[in-house]
Amino acid sequence: MDSQSKTNRFLMQATLGADAELQQQVARQGISDWLEQQLNMAPLASDLFQNSTENIWHYFRTRLKNEYGEQAINGEGNNPALPYKWYFHMAWWQHALSDNNDYLRQRVAQALSEILVISDNSVLELDAVGMGSYYDLLYRHAFGSYADLLQDVSMHPCMGVYLSHMNNRKANPAEDIHPDENYAREIMQLFSIGLYELNSDGRRKKDKQGRDIPTYDNRDIKQLARVFTGLKAHSYQYEWRTSFWQPEYNGYQVGFNDGIDKTYKTVPFVNMTQAMKVDESYHDRGSKTLLKGHIKLAAGRSGEQEIAAVVKRLVAHPSTAPFIARHLINQLVTSNPSPEYIKAVAKQFGPEGNLKKAVREILTFPLKNTVAVKRFSSARKEDNTLVQSQKMKSPLMRVTQLMRAFKVSNNSGKKWLCGDDIQAMLTMHPLSAPTVFNFYKPDFVPHGALADANLVAPEFELHTSATSIAYVNLMYYWFFGNYWPAVSTVINQTAGIHNVPELDPEVLKNYRNDKLKGDFRRYIAMAEEVSQQDEMIDELALLLTGRSQPALKQRIQNAIRLYRNKPEWVVQTSVFMLAISPEFVIQEA
Incomplete structure (x- = not known):
């Protein structure tokens, strides 16, 4: 049995929040046993957030259609009713505030969402179901392989839209076409190796002149951009029948040169839940070398083979483990981890990105070690361990x-927070x-x-x-x-607005069953x-x-x-x- 103080402090790191019953249960069970139980628990469902978002969207879609008729909300001369961002918001809060037992998985998924970032502060606001599908990747892989997660992230259409490698084509100088470099840059800078080479404890390596050593340069970005060419959405998909869209178009394979205007090759006209495909005709199949030879790709490999190989090598790079270790520690425990803390977590993360071992180390290290170098005057001893802000x-x-x-x-029971x-x-x-x-x-x-x-x-x-x-x-x-925060289960009541749920807290507070x-x-x-x-x-x-x-x-x-x-x-x-x-x-x- 652990002390209630120690347990409650631990749960603030390991969950999105705990009530008194959970705090007391974990104290009785013991932190270590509870943690192992959580780490070995399978996801509640593989497509939990996608399904929940889709169900909520269809709840509202049916009501909008019944109230106004399809002709008023299909996007033909009107603002269409689409699965806008609020439906993912509702699904996220429904799960976060419900009595599920996946406390740690929820917390780690949320932490990963602040590392492998996509955002509805973009055109992705048009497809909450796609965003639910993306969040499922974080939730599903939370205790799995970071290499597998990064592979799925790289191929997910939401990331393809957000960082613009969907519809990315190999170079064609005659038509002034060059590969988009956005995702190539960010997968290195933000999702794996970081800007500077790191020692295993997270401290930057130095050259002979004592300067930081960059992990990559512009040549590496250009080489890596060639890997992410030929990617396209899985298929066409739109919510409504119109004069410009027939139901049989849904499921039709996207092609770079299929005669369909490029404006229809992205959200909201494509499938945003199934992984992107590679059109080999538009993929650069030439050889590629980058990161001082850490990644070498022979000519003639398929796009999917190259992407899989690149992701594995990026995760295996010596700088990735301490880089991701620091970010996960920052999210869960402390903004200023000691080199010893980073090194311990990076070791568990390893060259394949073992998230289960890394998360275990992140949460157990503070139970027996001081997590930061700087000691504040307010620091105190508990169970022979220094505790402080x-x-x-x-x-x-x-x-x-x-x-x-x-x-x-x-x-x-509908905790559908807007x-x-x-x-x-x-x-x-x-x-x-x-x-x-x-x-x-x-x-x-x-x-x-x-x-x-x-x-x-x-x-x-x-x-x-x-x-x-x-x-x-x-x-x-x-x-x-x-x-408290506004919950919506009704369609918008403002005159002339026929395509979204009610979002005005002053209106929603009158629905007492939802309050x-x-x-x-x-x-x-x-x-x-x-x-x-x-x-x-x-x-x-x-x-x-x-x-x-x-x-x-x-x-x-x-x-x-x-x-x-x-x-x-x-x-x-x-x-x-x-x-x-x-x-x-x-x-x-």
């Missing part, structure tokens, strides 16, 4: 942890990053003490004067106004007895911060001093003050 929780992690802690639910209200206030939502570089840069650090100490704090890039106030306001709305609510009954019952209110504060602090917080407890006691006879208000104030406190916002390890 490690990173700011992202806005998404804060809200998922709070909603899961208080078992947020509704009467309809996500717009969260994103508008906190500038973050799954698969909605502003660029392929994610929501924040990994080397960001605000001016001041952190910069002076040569530390980084990536999530602080989202913590601006505007978003910090917005977060406090959001917590006030939640806990005092019972104004979210938190479960505070236990704490209100405790607060009804003034003598138990201090115990209640300690219990809430343990739930949300992993331990009692004497200084914060004193501030809460002062705030509720004159209103101790109003139990609901006492609970609201206590939870609100905890939710906006540094003790909750900053993660420890």
Whole structure:
């Protein structure tokens, strides 16, 4: 059995959020046993998010069609009803807020989504089902091979559209055609080897002059771009029958030279769930050498063979293991891992990218080792291990942890959060990053003490004067106004808008069966007895911060001093003050 404090701190790293029951269960079972159980658990389904997104889309599609008729929403002289981004949002939240047992897989999939980035802040907003299919890759491979994951990512049409290697053709100088270099650059820079050669502990290698050694140059990008030529969508697919689209077109194979205009060779007119295909006539089959000979491809190989070979060699590159190890550690545990921590995780990741071993090491290393080099004055010893502040929780992690802690639910069972209200206030939502570089840069650090100490704090890039106030306001709305994120199960009611769900929180709050609510009954019952209110504060602090917080407890006691006879208000104030406190916002390890 592990201490409740240690367990709760661990679960803040390993899940999207835990309620008191899960915290107590894991403490009784023991962290190690629970972790192994999670790592050995199969995915709930191979196409979980795709199916859920598709079902939600068809729920709305049927209602839009019944209300307005197909002629009004098919895209012929009108704005079409398409599987827009909100349907993936709804599917993601439905799973995140439901009582599934895949806690760790959910958390790792979300972490991977901030490394292998695609975003609906692009034309991908037109195909939520495709984005659900992409998220399934992250969910399915979360404890598998990173090489297999990167292979599937490279061939997925959402990545093909987002980083523009779909419809990429081999060079034809006579027609001024040159391979698109976008994905070739980012698969190296962001998804595998990084910008600079690394030692196994994540520190940069140096040349004889003491300079950083770049992992690749422009020649490597050009060589690799040739590998990703000839890729096209699997087939044509569109939602509606129109004068320009007949049902029999769906499933028809895409061809570079099939006489169909190129505007129909991308979303929303192609299949966005099946892997892209290679047209060998447009694939560069010449020999290729890059990365100082680390990758050598003989002439005459097929496109799929080349892509598979390149992905394996990129993952096997000596810099990939420490590069991905650092990023996963940053996501789950700390912004400033020690070289020893990175080296331990990189060793487990290995040349094939063993994610199960890497995740195990990421989460168990802090249980017995100090995870960072810099020691803060607030550091303390627990179970013979140094524990201190490690990173700011992202806005998404804060809200998922709070909603899961208080078992947020509704009467309809449809936890179909639109996500717009969260994103508008906190500038973050799954698969909605502003660029392929994610929501924040990994080397960001605000001016001041952190910069002076040569530390980084990536999530602080989202913590601006505007978003910090917005977060406090959001917590006030939640806990005092019972104004939780908007859920939509109805079509839009604005005159002239016939193609999307209702998205206005002011309208949606009137649908009482869909309205979210938190479960505070236990704490209100405790607060009804003034003598138990201090115990209640300690219990809430343990739930949300992993331990009692004497200084914060004193501030809460002062705030509720004159209103101790109003139990609901006492609970609201206590939870609100905890939710906006540094003790909750900053993660420890």
